[in-house]
Amino acid sequence: MFHRVTIVGLGLIGGSIGLALHARKAAEQVAGYDLGKGVCDRARKIGAIDQSYSSLADAVRGAELVILATPVGAMRVLLQDIAPSLTPGAVVTDVASTKAQVITWAEEFLPSSVSFVGGHPMTGKELSGVEAADARLFHNRIYCLTPTARTRPGAVSKVCELVEVLGARVRFLEPVEHDGQVASVSHLPFLASIALVDAASHGPAWSDASLLAAGGFRDASRLAAGNPEMYRDICLTNSESITHWLDEYITSLQTLRKRVAAHDRSLGDTFADAQQTRQRWQATYDEMSE
Amino acid sequence: MFHRVTIVGLGLIGGSIGLALHARKAAEQVAGYDLGKGVCDRARKIGAIDQSYSSLADAVRGAELVILATPVGAMRVLLQDIAPSLTPGAVVTDVASTKAQVITWAEEFLPSSVSFVGGHPMTGKELSGVEAADARLFHNRIYCLTPTARTRPGAVSKVCELVEVLGARVRFLEPVEHDGQVASVSHLPFLASIALVDAASHGPAWSDASLLAAGGFRDASRLAAGNPEMYRDICLTNSESITHWLDEYITSLQTLRKRVAAHDRSLGDTFADAQQTRQRWQATYDEMSE
Incomplete structure (x- = not known):
């Protein structure tokens, strides 16, 4: 069981991860952050998160697992912004559709006290937004993980646990x-x-x-x-x-x-x-x- | 109401036309012909045709309306084969996906005593074959008709009646x-x-x-x-x-x-x-x- 998980970006994927964590009672606390107006409130209302934050630093502080579920274009700035507030030992993962570039940014901006594991769930829906979130979105789907030689094994295990909670199947691949x-x-x-x-x-x-x-x-x-x-x-x-x-x-x-x-x-x-x-x-x- | 309609080719489209003719009680008799083993029997069993023929000549003889619902590749030989057996005054139409070539063949092979009106219903299904036939396949769909300067107006009216029976919407276009x-x-x-x-x-x-x-x-x-x-x-x-x-x-x-x-x-x-x-x-x- 996770202690505190933070989801940054509460769209279809982020919202569905929150719902799945709750459905499986897999986290003591799910914190959420989203730039969109009212998105956090809607995510809390449907039970995707327990606590919403208007400060990104407060949202990620103390989290054992941080899940970045924003579009890949926002990832670079996001990694820079969360870096100073992450708790040592934290594991950061993402769900973006491309991996090599995101991993380069993570290695550039994150402190050495935290670990990054690139991820990409092979799922989706025609609808988007937290309203379309679904705890079973990942069920039986493939979930790519792209650890590199620099990724700590303990961090990979932690993200594998998340994939299991989601009901998905891990597939390890090189980022490229x-x-x-x-x-x-x-x-x-x-x-x-x-x-x-x-x-x-x-x-x-x-x-x-x-x-x-x-x-x-x-x-x-x-x-x-x-x-x-x-x-x-x-x-x-x-x-x-x-x-x-x-x-x-x-x-x-x-x-x-x-x-x-x-x-x-x-x-x-x-x-x-x-x-x-x-x-x-x-x-x-x-x-x-x- | 049609007296005798003959459908040549009892796949998804031919079978569905037969079902629709019956559902609307729009023909006294629907005759069918198909080269495939057992296809005519299955078509009769589901009520797509009343009478099946093993001879193409017998099938089209006496028909007021002949509907060619075979793949376009079979159309050239088919038009040659039916030509001698068509009753003067008969109207022949097809449902092929391309029109200019079929019309050239029809003008080359059919006797001047019969009329040809090219047609193409804009519908389909992933499934094929008479088993997938559906009387409502054409409902509200566009049905292209491509008469030429040589087509008799009476023949066009007759095919328009068929389109109406199918519940589809006529759209006139030049073949090309x-x-x-x-x-x-x-x-x-x-x-x-x-x-x-x-x-x-x-x-x-x-x-x-x-x-x-x-x-x-x-x-x-x-x-x-x-x-x-x-x-x-x-x-x-x-x-x-x-x-x-x-x-x-x-x-x-x-x-x-x-x-x-x-x-x-x-x-x-x-x-x-x-x-x-x-x-x-x-x-x-x-x-x-x-």
Whole structure:
């Protein structure tokens, strides 16, 4: 059981962590801090936190575990700001979508008396904000942890305990490895979706064509409805991996384009291969989610 | 009320048309033909057709309205095969995803005593086959009709009656206009999805990365699970429009790639624009679907 846990950033993820800590009675006290107007009050009302703070220093002071659940763009300043107030021995973790950059900042700004363990829960919802928080958001989901050679084993154990409380499954990865993998299965799909909306909606007949768009367009463009600031920060902090995967994607599209132009009948085989890969992935995903 | 309607091809669409005709008591007799083993029997069992035929000639003979609901790749031979058996005055329509090519074939092979009206209902399901048929599949959906200068007005009226029976909304378009618009909102999203699965799954770390893939990857790749033969035929019969839209898409991705590589903070504005466009589209789509 944790003594005092502080959650900084009470959105969907931060709020859900608070609810899960309470549901499992895993912390004596959950403290919360959020810059948004009234967010702390709403988080307390739904039972995500016990105590809210208007001072970041007061919020993190005395905490055994500090969870940074803000957008990755806020992380640099946040790490600088909490550094002087952290209690020696404290463990700090985050939930940001990119890891290498955040870890560099943590190593730069945090005192050597505290430990940082990078984390990234592979979950989400279309809705955001503390109102959408759900204690079961992490259930059976993969939770990436990216300790480095410098991370203390005791700190890793503590964050593993948190992951267990959330009902998620730990997966250890090197930070750079993590960033490359999520670039392919998460950041690339987002940009593919953005480019689809961009290309289709800038066509001369969009106002007519949009009326013909149905379920296929809806699914393929859904990610474009995601939070623009969050994805901007992801692009800024994972530029190299994302660029690599965009290149791979463009190459794949250029090959398809040549074959469509050439009326290549064997496109059917390529589509069947992709269908099988997709079905295999979906089966594994469904099994993991059970 | 129709006297005798023949549906050729009893998959999801053909079967659903049959169910809707029965539900609205809109035809004295619905005849069916399908090459698949046992498909006609299953269609009759669920009430999609009244009478099944093992001979295509017998199936279409005497029909006032013939609905071709096969994949577009089968359409050329089908039009040749039914031509000698059609009753003078009959109206033939299809439900294929591309229109210009099918209309060229219809004008080439059908006798002048019958009329052809190209059609394309904007609906679908993840499931296929007559077992997935649903009388309400077309409810409030857009149903494109693409008559040409040569199409008889009486034939258009007859197909409009069918669309009304299905509960769908007629939208008239030039065949080439239709093909360009669906290329942007339907065929491009499919190829974007195929390329995503192709690029991601050929990465060296796919077996690990695939475990991190979650809801975003699921949505963006869903179309890749679609019928490979159907989409191959779509590419073969709509090559020019699809190539155009792939070029637009690749251009959009190349621009994004440059900006990600340059750590361009104004990417957030582009993402916000796409988010708004997507939200506007979704609102219209939801309103239409009510």
